[in-house]
Amino acid sequence: MLKFNEQQQIDSVKGALMIRPQIEKAVDEIQKEGFDGLYFIGIGGTWASGMQVEVYLRGRSSLPVYVENAAEFITTGNKRFTNKSVVIFSSVTGSTTEMVDAIKKAKEVGARVLGFIDVEDTPLAKLCDTCISYPMNEQLKFYMVANRLMYNNGEFPDYDIYNQEMEKYLPMALVEVEKKADEWAAVYAKEKYQYYKEHPDMPHYFIGAGNQWGATYSYAMCYWEEQLWIRTKSITSAEFFHGMLEIIEAETPVTVFIGEDEQRPLSERVAAFLPKVCKNYTVIDTKDYELKGIRSEYRGSVSHLVMHAVNNRVDAYMEKEFRHPMVIRRYYRQFNY
Template sequence: MADLVKFDEQAKIASVQGALGLRAQIEQVVDAIFEQGYHNICWLGIGGTWASAMQATVHMKERSACEVWAENAAEYLTTGNRRIGTGTVVITSSVTGSTQEVVDAVRKAREAGAIVIGFIDRPETELARMVDHLISYDENEQLKFFMVADRFMKNAGEFDEYDEQYAEFDAHLARALVEVEKRADAFAAEFASKHAEDPIHYFVGAGNQWGATYSYAMCYWEEQLWRKTKSITSGEFFHGMFEIVTKETPVTVYIGEDAQRPLSERVARFLPRITANSTVIDTRDYPLEGISERFRGNISHLVMHAVNNRIDVHMEIETRHPMEIRRYYRQLDY
């Protein structure tokens, strides 16, 4: 196989391995909160972070009896939320540490009495200084969130496979994900070539892939590639949106292996009847060596992310649109 474009295998492996290496620190923070007691868990974010928050929430809902939800920072700042107070654990994340809504929402949550765990990549920022428990490490937001979620559930007796799962992840996950990227590359090149000029592209997903689907459409194709998209959940697809799908409409379904898999399978089965332009990306098509069948559903969103990494690289080439540039975001005041 020829070398992949824009693909530093060692750097990618080191990045995931390093994120997994945060586990001792995460366990210390979560265990201390568990000892003190808490009564609900709020995943806080906006844009891409809010998408990750939705993913952590659906992951926990599958197992946990705890009150858990994804809070949008802009909504919290205006509508408020009386469920956030003493006994609330707020978990958030920011690469730059300067997303204004998140800074303001963390301040408000702390004033209400919540404990805040912050994954702030830049430890020198104001936000990093504001949180109760700071963990600074680049990228891997979803993996960080799921590690926190899993530790809370293990402590609550809701995730007995915790040690076994993380032993597998520590040993195999980083390698498995770069192998996904390699395996996906030829498909990704073809997909980008076919869809780079779509007037609008539809993305459908569910479960722990839904947040990732929403975020991929909005934070990658719209924000970074300036391509029009719409994302919809697999369940909602049949309640309105599908009426505009006809033979030419480009629709991509992401199928994961968590509990909502049947919802996406249903969309994938139906689509060929109404469009000749659909694509199915199924995490089950990727081997993930060393990862047990029963843990695959917990990382479906990471497999999808790995496939999307390759689509991004080829979309950037096909569109000749450098993904770093922004028209408006942080270019203008608004």
């Protein structure tokens, strides 16, 4: 399998799950002290991860949890944000300008800040009240925070069983997803390149809902646009029916991400509609992956990780088919703008 290190993947997820005591300590302190609002602040991919955890909590928890875009927070601000508010964020480099400014602003107001920063030694880390350093697995870390918040709020009675199950089965289950998706992903990438050769201007349409929406949005923008320089458009499954459907024709390239949370029916509706007007669409359904050991009622809470695993395989083959090293950038951080 191309660019795949099974043990490394297992260790990465396992290690993330092992930082649970640190997360629990930080979350318990936050809830013991109380807060008037808890804000996941991000930009680009980290904002998308914030959207994923917000929609997860929205339907399950009465806690006041919100998602804020860092650039909007430093311009428009938020009048409900006070010194009793809490910020949670994640950053790989700890150097994204908008994030640094947003966290500075939050500290000026007097809010408490919990940061997940991959690199320990950054200026951003110094601004955090609590900083947890562990590489990658941002989406998983946010969900671990969410689960603890709900547990402390009496909204997650089987928290212990859930975690035991995840710690025992999730790392291997996600690796198995990658293995199962591998052959399909190679074909998919080949087809995308063939199509692209003939239609370089045509955007690829990505559609998703619920805790797949963050994945849909950031996969289209942060992977295909930023890292592969391929045009995309992403739209939520619900909004698709209120405008975008009109530009779908027989050959329009579309990929639908279907997860297993409460918004699944919205994406199933798209998948049922598409064959009537289009024959160039792909459905990636997390339900097609076994996730051995994880009971059905927990599957929705990891759908976004399953999709991420599938897309790891797609990335590997897209990079190869398009002969486009995913690390290069045309403009991003290449000059001042």
